[in-house]
Amino acid sequence: MGAIERVGVLGAGVMGAGIAAHVANAGLPVVLLDIVPEGVADRNALAAGAIEKLKKAKPAPLMSASFARRITPGNLEDHLGLLADCDWIVEAVVERVDVKQKVYRAVEGVRKPGSIVSTNTSTIPLGKLVEGLPASFAADFLVTHFFNPPRYMRLLELVAGPATRPAAVETVRAFCDRRLGKSVVECKDTPGFIANRIGTFWIEAATREAIALGLTVEEADAVAGRPLGFPKTGVFGLMDLVGIDLGPHIAASLLATLPEGDAYREIHEDRELVRRMIAAGLTGRKGKGGFYRLDSTGGKKTKLAIDLASGEYRPQREARLESVAAAKRGGPRALLEHPDQGGRFAWGMLSRTLAYAASLVPAIADEIAAVDEAMRAGYSWEQGPFELLDRIGPAWFAGRLAAEGRPVPALLEAVGEGTFYRVEEGRRLQLAVGGGYRDVPLPDGVLRLAELRLAQQPVARNASASLWDLGDGVLGLEFHTKMNALDEGVLRQLTKALGSVDGERFRALVIYNEATNFSVGANIGIALFAANVGLWPEIEATIAAGQETFRAMKYAPFPVVGAPSGMALGGGCEILLHCDAVQAHAETYMGLVEAGVGVVPGWGGCKELLTRWQTNPKRPGGPMPGVAQAFETISTAKVSTSAEEAKELLFLRPGDGVTMNRDRLLADAKARALELVAAGYRPPEPVELALPGPSGRAALDMAVAGFRASGAATPHDVVVAGALARVLTGGDTDPTESVREEELSRLEREAFLALVRTPATLARIEHMLETGKPLRN
Numbered sequence: 001m002g003a004i005e006r007v008g009v010l011g012a013g014v015m016g017a018g019i020a021a022h023v024a025n026a027g028l029p030v031v032l033l034d035i036v037p038e039g040v041a042d043r044n045a046l047a048a049g050a051i052e053k054l055k056k057a058k059p060a061p062l063m064s065a066s067f068a069r070r071i072t073p074g075n076l077e078d079h080l081g082l083l084a085d086c087d088w089i090v091e092a093v094v095e096r097v098d099v100k101q102k103v104y105r106a107v108e109g110v111r112k113p114g115s116i117v118s119t120n121t122s123t124i125p126l127g128k129l130v131e132g133l134p135a136s137f138a139a140d141f142l143v144t145h146f147f148n149p150p151r152y153m154r155l156l157e158l159v160a161g162p163a164t165r166p167a168a169v170e171t172v173r174a175f176c177d178r179r180l181g182k183s184v185v186e187c188k189d190t191p192g193f194i195a196n197r198i199g200t201f202w203i204e205a206a207t208r209e210a211i212a213l214g215l216t217v218e219e220a221d222a223v224a225g226r227p228l229g230f231p232k233t234g235v236f237g238l239m240d241l242v243g244i245d246l247g248p249h250i251a252a253s254l255l256a257t258l259p260e261g262d263a264y265r266e267i268h269e270d271r272e273l274v275r276r277m278i279a280a281g282l283t284g285r286k287g288k289g290g291f292y293r294l295d296s297t298g299g300k301k302t303k304l305a306i307d308l309a310s311g312e313y314r315p316q317r318e319a320r321l322e323s324v325a326a327a328k329r330g331g332p333r334a335l336l337e338h339p340d341q342g343g344r345f346a347w348g349m350l351s352r353t354l355a356y357a358a359s360l361v362p363a364i365a366d367e368i369a370a371v372d373e374a375m376r377a378g379y380s381w382e383q384g385p386f387e388l389l390d391r392i393g394p395a396w397f398a399g400r401l402a403a404e405g406r407p408v409p410a411l412l413e414a415v416g417e418g419t420f421y422r423v424e425e426g427r428r429l430q431l432a433v434g435g436g437y438r439d440v441p442l443p444d445g446v447l448r449l450a451e452l453r454l455a456q457q458p459v460a461r462n463a464s465a466s467l468w469d470l471g472d473g474v475l476g477l478e479f480h481t482k483m484n485a486l487d488e489g490v491l492r493q494l495t496k497a498l499g500s501v502d503g504e505r506f507r508a509l510v511i512y513n514e515a516t517n518f519s520v521g522a523n524i525g526i527a528l529f530a531a532n533v534g535l536w537p538e539i540e541a542t543i544a545a546g547q548e549t550f551r552a553m554k555y556a557p558f559p560v561v562g563a564p565s566g567m568a569l570g571g572g573c574e575i576l577l578h579c580d581a582v583q584a585h586a587e588t589y590m591g592l593v594e595a596g597v598g599v600v601p602g603w604g605g606c607k608e609l610l611t612r613w614q615t616n617p618k619r620p621g622g623p624m625p626g627v628a629q630a631f632e633t634i635s636t637a638k639v640s641t642s643a644e645e646a647k648e649l650l651f652l653r654p655g656d657g658v659t660m661n662r663d664r665l666l667a668d669a670k671a672r673a674l675e676l677v678a679a680g681y682r683p684p685e686p687v688e689l690a691l692p693g694p695s696g697r698a699a700l701d702m703a704v705a706g707f708r709a710s711g712a713a714t715p716h717d718v719v720v721a722g723a724l725a726r727v728l729t730g731g732d733t734d735p736t737e738s739v740r741e742e743e744l745s746r747l748e749r750e751a752f753l754a755l756v757r758t759p760a761t762l763a764r765i766e767h768m769l770e771t772g773k774p775l776r777n
Contacts, residue, residue: 002171003087003171003175004028004087004088004116004171004172004175004179005028005087006028006029006030006031006085006086006087007020007023007028007029007030007031007086007087007088007089007090008030008031008032008033008082008083008086008088008089008090009023009030009031009032009033009089009090009092010033010034010076010089010090010091010092010093010103010107011033011034011091011092011093011094012032012033012034012046012047012049012050012073013034013050013092014148015092015120015146015148015150016032016034016050016090016092016093016120017032017050017051017053017054017061018054018061018146018148018149018150018151019090019092019120019146019150020032020050020054020071021054021061021062021067021068021071021150021151022061022150022151022180023180024062024067024068024070024071025062025063025067025151025586025644025660026179026180026181026660027070027179028070028179029070029071029072030070030071030072031071031072031074031079031082031083031086032047032050032051032071032072032073032074033047033073033074033075033076033079033080033082033083034046034047034050034075034076035075035076035077036075036076036077036078043075043077043078044073044074044075044079046075047073047074047075048073050073051068051071051073054068054071055068059149059151059152060151060641060642061149061150061151062151063151063586063641063642063643063644063645064642064644064645064648067644076103076106080106080107080109080110081110083107083110083111084110084111084112085112086111086112086115087115087116088115088116088117088118088171088172088175089107089111089115089116089117089118090118090119090120090144091103091104091107091117091118091119091120092119092120095121095123095124095253097124097128097129100119100121100124100129101129101131101132101133104117104129104133104137104141105133108133108134108136108137114140115140116140116141116142116168116171116172117137117140117141118141118142118143118144118172119141119143119144120143120144120145120146121143121145122145122157122192122193122196122250122253123191123192123249123250123253123257124253125189125191125257126141126142126143126159126160126161126189127161127189129141130161130163135163138161138163138164139163139164139165139168140164140165140168141161141163141164142158142159142160142161142164142168142169142172143157143158143159143160143189143193144156144157144158144172144176145157145158145159145187145193147195147377147378148242152587153377153378154181154182154183154377154378154662155182155183155185155195155373155374155377155378156176156180156182156183156184156185157185157187157193157194157195157374157378158172158173158176158184158185158186158187159186159187159188159189159193160186161189177443177661177664178660178661178664179660180660181586181659181660181661181662182661183373183376183377183661183663185365185370185373185374185377186365186366186370187364187365187370187374188363188364188365188366190363190364191253191254191257191258192250192253192254193364193374194364194365194370194371194374194375194378195374195375195377195378195379196250196254196378197254197264197360197364198353198356198357198360198371198374198375198379198385199375199378199379200247200250200251200254200264201263201264201267201352201353201356202235202349202353202379203235203238203239203247204251204264204267204268204269205267205348205349205352205353206220206224206235206345206349207235207236207269207271208267208269208348209345209348209349210235210236210308210345211308211309212348213341213344213345213348214309214341215308215341215342215345216305216307216308216317216319217234217236217291217292217305217306217308218305218316218317218318218319219319219321219341219342219345220234220235220236220345221233221234221235221236221237221319222234222319222321222324222342223321223323223324223335223342223345223346223349224345224346224349225237227324227327227328227332227335227346228327228332228335228346228350228388229332229381229382229383229388230379230380230381230382231379231380231381236290236291236292237291237292239284239290239291240284240285240289240290240291240292241284241285242284243283243284243286243287244274244277244278244282244283244284244287244290244291245278245283245284245287247274248270248274248278251268251270254268255268263352263356263359264356267352273306273308273311276311277290277306277311289304290306291305291306292304292305292306292316293306293313295313302315303315303316304316305317321340321341321342322338322340322342323335323338323340323341323342323343323346324342326338326343331391332346332350332388332391332392333391333392333393333396336350336392347400350388351397351400351401351406353385354385354388354389354392354397355401355406355407355408355409355412357371357385357386358385358386358389358409358411358412359409359410359411361411361433362433366433367430367432367433367441368384368386368411368420368430368431368433369386369430369440369441371384371385371386372384372385372386372387386420386421386430386431387420387421389412389420390419390420390421394412394415394416394418394419394420395415395416395417397412398412398413411431411433414431414435415431418431419431421440422437423454424437426454426455426456427439427454427455428440428451428454443663445664445667446663446664446667447470447666447667447670448514448663448666449468449476449478449512449513449514449666450514452468452469452470456468456469459475459500460493460496460500462489462492462493463481463489464479464480464481464487464488464489464490464492464493465477465478465479465480465481465489465490465493465494466478466480466493467493467496467497467500469506470510470666470670471670472670472674473505473506473507473508473674473677474506474507474508474509474510474670474673474674475497475500475501475506475508475509475510476509476510476511476512476666477493477494477497477509477510477511477512478512478513478514479513479515479518479519480513480515481523483515483517483519483520484513484515484517484518484519484520484572485519485520485521485522485523485524486519486521486522486523486546486571486572486575487522487523487526488542488545491545491546491549494511494549494553494575495549495552497509498549498552498553498556501556501558503557503558507558507677508558508559508560508561508673508674508676508677508681509553509556509558509559509560509561509673510560510561510562510563510666510669510670510673511560511561511562511563511575511576511579512562512563512665512666512669515566516566517565517566517567517568517572518564518565518566518567518568518572518576518588519564519567519568519569519570519571519572519575520567520569520570520572521569521570521571521572521573521593521594522546522570522571522603524597524765524768524769525769527539527542527756527765528762528765528766528769530542531756531757531762531765532762536753536757539753539756540749540753543602543603543748543749543752543753544749546571546574546602546603546604547602547603547604547745547748547749550574550575550578550603550604551578551604551741551745553575553578553579554578554579554580554683554684555683555684555686556683557681557683558677558681559580559581559673559676559677559681560578560579560580560673561579561580561581561582561583561669561670561672561673561676562575562576562579562581562582562583562584562669563582563583563584563585563665563666563668563669564576564582564584564585564588564590565584565585565587565588565662565665566585566587566588566589567589567639568588568589568590568591569589569590569591569592569593569639570591570592570593570594570601570605571603571605573590573591573592573601573605573651574592574601574603574604574605574608575603576590576651577604577605577608577609577612577651578604578608580676580681580683580684581653581655581656581657581672581673581676582652582653582656582657583656583657583658583659583665583668583669583672584643584646584652584656584657584658584659585643585658585659585660585662585665586642586643586644586658586659586660587642587643587662588640588642588643588646589639589640589641589642589646590639590640590643590646590649590651590652591637591638591639591640591651592605592606592609592633592634592637593637593639594634594637595634595635595636595637595717595720595721595724596637596764596768596774597761597764597765597768597774598716598720598755598756598758598760598761598762598763598764598765599720599751599752599755599756599761600634600720600723600724600727600748600751600752600755601634601748602748602749602751602752603748604745604748605634605748606630606634606724606727606728606744606747606748607741607744607745607748609630609633609634609650609651610626610627610630610689610728610744611687611689611741612650612653613625613626613627613629613630613650614626614627614630614689614690614691615687616650623690623691623692623696623735624692624696624699627691627692627696627700627728627729628700629650630728631700631721631724631725631728633649634724634728635704635717635720635721635724637774643658644658657672686740686741687741688738688739688740688741689730689738689739689744690735690736690737690738690739691728691729691730691733691735691739692729692730692735693729693730693731693732693733693734693735694729694732695735696725696729696730697722697725697726697729700721700725700728700729701721701722701725704717704718704721704722704725705718714776714777715760715777716758716760716761716764716777719755719758719760720755720761723751723754723755724751726747726751727744727747727748727751730743730744730747731743731747760777763775763777764777
């Protein structure tokens with residue numbers, strides 16, 4: 001069988017519906033089937049109801065609500081025939097072998113030859129699931145274990161059986177990688193596979209040590225979070241997030257299938273506190289609260305945390321541990337060596353977890369890189385267990401285990417005084433299980449700065465940004481400020497990049513980075529400082545410099561391609577609006593959010609978004625519809641929840657590309673740049689707009705006044721909206737005249753400088769810097 005073009009999903013529960021939604025995100029038609037419920041007229045009620053929930057769920061499983069139309073609901077009695085056209089059928093029904101096999105036998109009677117069937121189980125061995133089934137079914141069967149929620153969690157654990165066709169494995173691997181954006185990790189058919197096997201042990205170890213040492217949940221989470229590169233929620237906050245009731249189900253599965261003598265059996269405890277919490281509906285954020293909860297008694301919201309000893313709630317309190325401060329200065333080793341409660345907790349938790357992970361290779365995977373990737377992608381660890389061991393020092397870690405009389409895993413003994421990873425001749429190598437080192441595999445077609453940095457020096461670098469040779473005549477610009485905020489250094493490096501693409505060594509420019517966020521916008525801290533000391537000429541010069549630099553980029557004689565992922569806000573959005581093309585990661589969140597800090601976009605964002613709406617062939621006639629759309633988007637600081645929604649808001653053009661797999665974004669952006677070069681790129685022609693002028697501004701002012709009267713807008717919202725309205729309507733122009741880009745830039749600049757002088761705007765900026773939240777003044 002060739003490519004996967006149509007998918008069936010069996011089971012419309014949380015996971016089944018989430019998988020169906022993500023396949024729809026990839027652009028494919030999906031059949032979603034479930035049982036026929038008793039006592040209802042609609043025999044498709046479960047699947048149809050699941051689709052309706054997908055449209056309303058937060059965080060959204062669908063990248064656009066319109067994608068729900070790609071999912072066809074049905075039931076397992078009347079609509080099995082719909083699976084005959086499916087290339088891949090994913091089973092996500094209840095975790096019982098008998099139920100699953102009954103479904104498989106029904107599917108075997110209707111599926112086409114060569115179609116692939118997989119299960120989403122993480123608790124039942126593949127071998128048990130195919131017992132007694134035809135050899136033809138076993139040849140097309142494998143495990144595809146998605147993590148919840150399927151749209152956002154990158155890990156997909158792939159398990160093949162001894163009878164599974166290699167071609168079926170490769171087809172599913174390629175599809176999940178390229179079309180679903182997954183980090184596909186091959187696992188062996190062992191209990192819990194990789195991520196849940198280690199992740200569940202980690203949670204058990206952390207809980208056990210916290211209770212034994214008498215730590216508060218706040219103290220435990222302060223240690224088992226950012227200091228070690230674990231999720232910022234910490235371990236108790238993570239249990240609240242995923243659901244406390246999930247833990248006992250995974251534990252029961254592991255205990256039923258793990259071999260005797262496995263360390264998990266020793267560390268696991270059936271805790272009365274957890275049983276009481278689940279019985280009381282305290283299952284975490286989805287329930288009435290969990291280890292943390294919000295109490296609204298008497299109309300006042302109070303943040304509470306549970307006492308691990310008594311099980312009673314009390315007000316949350318800040319954790320103050322010297323070991324956490326030591327970790328900020330000296331890393332995880334400093335934390336583990338610290339003598340306070342936090343240090344002892346960290347060692348108790350981490351020594352058990354990392355030793356356990358080391359003891360499982362090669363039983364769960366053939367390569368340590370697969371284990372590390374599973375924990376990064378499945379549990380959001382910044383570094384996997386072997387990468388973390390390298391930071392700590394494998395020899396020191398093994399020595400401390402031995403000094404405490406604890407067994408040292410064979411893999412730790414094998415690495416000795418060395419490390420699990422090393423770099424040789426620009427290549428990253430991993431310790432092989434059988435000895436020696438071998439390459440860390442990189443999927444075909446993947447290009448990442450992380451690997452380029454090992455093999456080359458930057459073309460140019462300053463404290464804010466770097467230029468990289470991406471190969472084939474393409475230059476790359478990378479930001480690396482805090483949160484990739486744009487500052488003078490970024491503008492200088494962009495200017496340098498524009499001068500470096502001369503048609504000889506470089507023919508195109510790609511703007512890209514591998515941080516969590518593309519850019520959160522301009523550095524407003526610098527703007528606040530300048531305003532507080534009255535450096536108004538410097539602020540004006542910065543605004544003018546940004547406008548001029550972005551304009552030069554837009555009209556450069558070579559293509560510029562933006563490649564964002566994560567947040568692209570404010571100035572980060574503006575730089576993308578000036579690119580010739582954008583290749584966006586599917587999880588790109590774009591918006592012109594300057595109104596939240598009391599200003600208007602000042603680096604061309606107003607001009608560019610207005611131009612897109614005014615020249616949109618689908619808009620109604622006349623000068624106002626496009627103005628009104630741009631005004632609504634900017635004044636309310638709308639942020640897209642995906643790259644697809646960014647297209648709906650015109651932050652992206654219809655022809656801009658979307659890459660599902662983050663690891664493939666740079667290669668796709670580079671390919672797009674080379675396509676533009678090969679097509680004989682020519683810069684765009686300047687656009688002049690017919691704008692409504694004062695009459696249009698009056699209409700917008702009236703609309704804002706209505707929002708103010710209803711309480712939806714604050715007094716300073718009215719001021720900011722008024723300044724924005726003047727920009728978008730063209731100032732004092734007339735609908736019979738044309739407004740050039742230069743005039744819109746001048747209006748932007750004037751509006752920004754007028755607003756930044758107001759006390760209310762300065763209060764908004766200061767509040768945002770202090771709290772990370774907008775001030776409603």
